[in-house]
Amino acid sequence: MFCQNQDDLLRVGVCTFLFTVVNLVMCSITMETFGSSIKLANVHVSVASQELSPPRAIFISEVTSSSMVGTIMALLATFDEAGVLPHEGTAQANQVIHGLIQLQSALMKSESPELAAYWMAAKAHWTSQDKEIQDGVLGGKGLTARVLAALILYDQEHHLWKDQRIVSAVQAFNVTHADWILIVDLFHKANAVFRKQGLSIHRVYDAWRMNMPGGKS
Numbered sequence: 001m002f003c004q005n006q007d008d009l010l011r012v013g014v015c016t017f018l019f020t021v022v023n024l025v026m027c028s029i030t031m032e033t034f035g036s037s038i039k040l041a042n043v044h045v046s047v048a049s050q051e052l053s054p055p056r057a058i059f060i061s062e063v064t065s066s067s068m069v070g071t072i073m074a075l076l077a078t079f080d081e082a083g084v085l086p087h088e089g090t091a092q093a094n095q096v097i098h099g100l101i102q103l104q105s106a107l108m109k110s111e112s113p114e115l116a117a118y119w120m121a122a123k124a125h126w127t128s129q130d131k132e133i134q135d136g137v138l139g140g141k142g143l144t145a146r147v148l149a150a151l152i153l154y155d156q157e158h159h160l161w162k163d164q165r166i167v168s169a170v171q172a173f174n175v176t177h178a179d180w181i182l183i184v185d186l187f188h189k190a191n192a193v194f195r196k197q198g199l200s201i202h203r204v205y206d207a208w209r210m211n212m213p214g215g216k217s
């Protein structure tokens with residue numbers, strides 16, 4: 001087990017690495033080919049010693065604030081700590097980054113009243129679940145772990161992809177059904193890992209979020 005100083009250094013390394021990766025993707029405003037693979041952070045290896053292979057082309061319509069970059073970075077770091085992030089050099093490694101970024105954009109920027117209503121219903125459903133109170137209320141900006149959990153929980157009873165109006169809204173931000181399935185699968189796997197360790201995925205996320213851009217604001 002790492003000592004506190006080693007753990008702090010590790011978090012700084014992972015944060016720096018993920019900021020480079022996610023900020024590069026989120027700030028892309030035109031289609032551009034960077035190659036076919038991307039190195040994802042490994043919590044057991046010093047990030048400083050790793051080489052970054054450029055990601056495949058991903059289209060992002062607008063430059064997003066560093067705080068929103070930090071939200072995605074924290075989710076990726078949480079999945080990585082659980083050991084469920086796709087292997088480097090795979091299409092899924094790029095897909096999960098793309099899916100999280102674009103889903104966050106859809107939630108924050110879409111003008112669809114149906115998507116807004118779905119999110120409000122998901123939020124209400126989440127806060128009504130007594131078993132989740134221990135993990136705190138929904139808060140913060142962007143696609144936080146709790147926001148993602150709320151959407152996943154609500155989707156179990158009210159399938160997002162069966163409402164064509166909502167589907168059209170998220171597809172306008174290049175979010176596919178395959179992206180959603182991958183994100184949900186990673187979340188469930190990470191949640192299971194942390195539960196076995198006696199941890200809350202949301203507390204793990206919160207710890208990472210504090211070390212990311214905008215985390216202390």
